[in-house]
Amino acid sequence: MSAVLRVMAANGSFSEPTRVSWASGRFAFEEAAGAEASAEAGAEIGAEAGAAAPHADAGWIIPGLVDAHVHAAWHAFDAADREILDADPEVKHERTATALANTLRAGFTSVRDAGGLTLAGCDRISAENRPRVGLSVALIGRAEADAAGGLDRAVDAVLEAGATWVKLVATAGVAAPPRTTLESHFSAAEFASAVARADAVGAGVMVHAWGGAAIDHAIAAGAASIEHGIYLTPAQARRAADAGTTFVPTLRIYRLVQQMISAGHLPAAFADRVDDAVAHHPGAVRIARDHGVAIALGTDYGTSAQHGTNRLEFDALVDAGLTPREALVAATTAGADLLARAQQQGAPREAVPTGGITAGAVADAVLLRRDPRERGALSDPESIVGVLLGGRWIDPAPPSAAPPAPRTPRTPSQTSQLTPSPTPQQTSPVQAPAPREDHP
Ligand SMILES: [Zn+2]
Structure with missing residues (x-):
């Protein structure tokens, strides 16, 4: 043609x-x-x-557009809701296949799954009906590292499970109590060891870090990317640019969390932290840009209603201060360059064209x-x-399959937009439980 x-x-x-x-x-x-x-x-x-x-x-x-941070096998924001929704593996598989198909039809030819999608789960879906996928399999936070007998063992476990990316959760996230600090969940030595183990098999390391020492350690260790990075400082940006660390801001997800709080579907106790995140995140994007840090688009999407609306993050990058041209680079070539850094065993499972x-x-x-x-x-x-x-x-997704998510609060609830709802109790509003994980 x-x-x-x-x-x-x-x-x-x-x-x-x-x-x-x-x-x-x-x-x-x-x-x-x-x-x-x-x-x-x-x-x-x-x-x-x-x-x-x-x-x-x-x-x-x-x-082809690249989403460097997505959770394609997640279909609810909250871990407890996900467990209910995922009780039937076939239903979960169908939802995941739909999420990936909608993401592809939205123009995203490559994604990096930041936790939740397994190798078996990915391989069940024909490569013709989904983007090329980089996999981190599971998130590794302090609790997961301790449960495995140390971070090294947890890293080895995800690599053995087929991860091409090691996802470290190195600071608290949105669900942490108010006034939680930016304390790093891992030491500089742990970061260095994790990156070395990943490097040895050609995998990359991506680090959830809102700010503070976790960002310093990730850059110094040679991690491939900083996720979220809400409180990135100019000094850190300078070092990230020198080290070739990519910055993956996830602007829109925090606004969606605000909307879920406004609608009463997430605890109001999250409000202070998420409001502060929304206020600071665009500044971090400008700091990264001004210091020459590579920026890649990431949505952090993880509900059925979100998958397929990934292009809205492009608008968020422009709203944050990138020029459309800079945002286009973030959404395409910068993301592809980042994803291409994971070349497991020297032979990438799914090469991302650069x-x-x-x-x-x-x-x-x-x-x-x-x-x-x-x-x-x-x-x-x-x-x-x-x-x-x-x-x-x-063919692109018809507008009805991937509507632009509203900028006004979602109604009646994020959870009720999950489709299909397999049992009556899932159609009722969530009882606003505290998520058991602290994400994003
Ligand atoms: Zn995430």
Whole structure:
């Protein structure tokens, strides 16, 4: 197939309309090909011409979107609710498959699961119906490390379970009591050892850290990314830039938590912490940008209603102060570069393409009717023409399947939006239990 498109470069700029072709899973630019190669590519394009036509001429094409922080196997915010929802493994599998399919149809051709999705759970879903997935399998906090007999053992356990990413939860999160400090849950030596163990098998380390010494330790140890990083300081940003640490802010999830509190579905005791997080997080994004830290888009989504609305995080990055061009880089090439750092055993289970839209690169991309730099265009469900996953055309999710989540409080409740609700008791409002984990 081919189409005349404005092509996004790695730095977020766009070309003049250019004929872009893809065949056998890869991009081929006619201008760049020799006469013989052109004829060959033409034959391949002809062979695939029976597939749906893109109807994208004169539109825009960007590399496949990347969500560097998602929980695809989570379908409720609270761990206790998840346990109820997940009681039937088949229902959980169906929900997870739907979540990943909606995420792919929203333009996300690669995701990094930050905990919850297992290797077996991922492998049950055909790679044709989901993004490429980096796996961390389980979150490792202080309690998990202690239960395993130390952080090293907990790290080894997730690596043996097929993790390509080690997810460390190194500070408290939103559900911690008010005035909880930013104390690091792991020492500098523990961080160093965890990164070394992950490195030895080509896995990466991603660190949930709101701020404080956990960020210092993660950067010094060579962790690949800092998640959330709400209280990132300029000095830390300077070191992160020098060390090549990627920053993965998750702006929107905290606003969704605020909405769940307003609606009475999460304890009001969380309000002070989450309000402070919402107030400080955009500043951390600007600090990271101003100091040259690579920023990747992450949603931290973990409910059925959220999966598939991931493009709204792009708007949140722009609202925080990134230019649309910077946000496009965060949502595409920076995320791909981050995910490509995990190359388990030297041979990645699911290689994430980093070539962007260049001749010979794997054809992961999103075709758009509207200029994605225009406010609201990328998150507009109507603006996506189609998604390419390894050159295979995927129709975008219809607006009804992935509605833009409202900016007004969700009603009647986050939990009641879970679909389908398998038993009557799950359709009733949550009794506002305190989540047993402290996430995000
Ligand atoms: Zn998370």
